[in-house]
Amino acid sequence: MTPLKINDFVRELYATNEFIPLHAPTFCGNEKAYVTQTIDSTFVSSVGKFVDEFETKMEELTGSAKAVATVNGTAALHAALYMAGVRAGDLVITQALTFVATCNAVHHMGAETVFVDVSPTSLGLCPKALDEFLQEHAIQTEQGCIHKQTKQRFQAVVPMHTFGHPVELDELMQVCSKWNIAVVEDAAESLGSYYKGMHTGTFGEFGAVSFNGNKIITTGGGGIVLCKSAEAGAHTKHITTTAKVPHPFEFFHDEAGFNYRMPNLNAALGCAQLEQLELFVKQKRSLAHKYCDFFANSDFKFVVEPEYAQSNYWLNAVICPDKEARDRLLKETNAAGVMTRPIWQLMHRLPMFENAPRGDLSNSEYIESRLVNLPSTPLELI
Template sequence: MKPTTLVEFVRDTYQTDKFIPLHAPTFSGNEKAYVNETIASTFVSSVGKFVDEFEQKIEAYTGSAKAVATMNGTAALHAALYMAGVERGDLVITQALTFVATCNALYHMGAEPIFVDVSPVSLGLCPKAVDTYLGEYAELTEQGCVHKKTRQRIRAVVPMHTFGHPVELDELVAVCLKWQLVLVEDAAESLGSFYKGKHTGTLGDYSAISFNGNKVITTGGGGMVLCRTKEQGARTKHVTTTAKVPHPFEFYHDEPGFNYRMPNLNAALGCAQMEVLEAYLVKKRVLAEQYAVLFAGSEYSFVREPEYAQSNYWLNAIICPNKSSRDQLLEQTNAAGVMTRPIWQLMHRLPMFQNALRGDLTHSEFIEAHLVNIPSTPVEIVKK
């Protein structure tokens, strides 16, 4: 199959000769009405009815005990790691095949990543690889899980549900129990994805969702911390609201906190987007199926959801035969005004993480050299 075939399919699907982005926000409901209501109320900052309503909608949809809205996904992950007990000098196991925000949150906490390989099925952190790494390099002590060489505490495991495809959560939970580690899910990309009937982000102790402009639904900028218990949620909300103790007029803060709360203006957009989320997910699955048919029998392999999961197909992806064919596809599609993108460079290739501890990354390196993301915005009509 030639790159021009993909260009023709995408243009036919989106019915336009203009530039086609990878994933654009779609506004088809009450977004303007709710945002205008927020402006009229003057409550456009971190206090207002839409913040509470948005949190409740996410709780109801995901089944989380408590959801806490934040200003972006990185802030949500930072808060989740803080609540999980990650401290300066700790080690945290995560994947090298991820967006840099995963590691930025660790860096700004003074924690350090350990990069472990991903599964070729989920594209996310592989539980067998995690257990193998720990068996070789870690030991359990009175202080918990400790790295044999550095003697640093290994505190948490952070899988990322790559492009919305859920990782093997049961197996990761078991590994975390075995090694006394906290599971924090980076669910930034996976709103609307389910693992064995449970929404991603609800099996870990904490998780983080993103509502950036390129996600399945958007609040412009925004994130959400999902908490396992209401008690954890109450403390997370307290910490992310500058740890201010409620009082009619006094300003008293009982611990260091973050000013991470989502503005009411953004939450209004989110509430409207939640009303159309299910429709978006249906359209995205239809588009994914059309891509699967397009690439069937070709030298390109379409990335399907794992058998144990239902993915939101946030970003559709294909695996190219080799790096040269990947580069050719990227060059020709982008030159034709159809946005395609390679996956992120592996984190240990970036200067700030080049000295990080890591295990074997065979699958991560293969995916890095072969994967291309293709346009994934949900559309009203997809050509049959």
């Protein structure tokens, strides 16, 4: 399988000789109408009907007790970590194979990231690797799960559903329950993905979703916190809206909060996009099946959803035979106007996280050196 053959296949799929992006937003519904309504109403900032409507629709879609819209996905994850009790000096376990925003949110809490390997099944946090790491480095005390050497508290585990493929949630939740550590799901990429019939982001105490311009639906910039309980949801809404106590005219804030409110203008776009989510997922899954068939008898391995899950296939990915094949594919497709990308550099290779504690990362390193993302905009909608 040569890069030229892959390039020709992608061009045939998209029926164009023009530049093919990795993932472009699609606007084919009520986007303009709803955004115009918002402008006409003058309620373009953090107050307006579309914010409430967007949160309600997300609750209906995911089954979460409360959804709280935020200005972006990193803000959503930051708020979720705060609500899960993460504080300065705590340890938060996540995967090194993730986008930097996952670790940035932990850093902004004043906490320290700990890296554990991913599963080759899901490309997300591996429950077995997590349990082995904790058995070696943690002890249970009255104060919680504590690092044996540093005495720091393991306060949260943050699995990331890579490219929309759900992690092994049953096993992961069992490990975290055994060690009494909160789970905060980084579901930034997995809107429309289900684990055994339940939506991602609803298994942990909190989940965070992103609506950046390259996600399966977009609000331009935006995120949402999915909350396990209505009580936690009410508090999350409170702290993300500056912790202002309702009053006809007085300004009183009863705790230090965040100004993370999603503007009504963005929520209007999101409401229109949500109306088309089912169609987007259907078309993206159809595209993924075409890629899967194309790579079936080659030395490239297309990344498929785990057997237990239904993935949104946010970004299609292929595992190349080796790093040389990966580099050649990236170089030749991009030079030919077909946008492909490697997976992120492992987080411990970045200067701000190079000293973070970590376990064996063999799977992460293997995937990092071989994986390439392929164009993933739904075919029938461009």
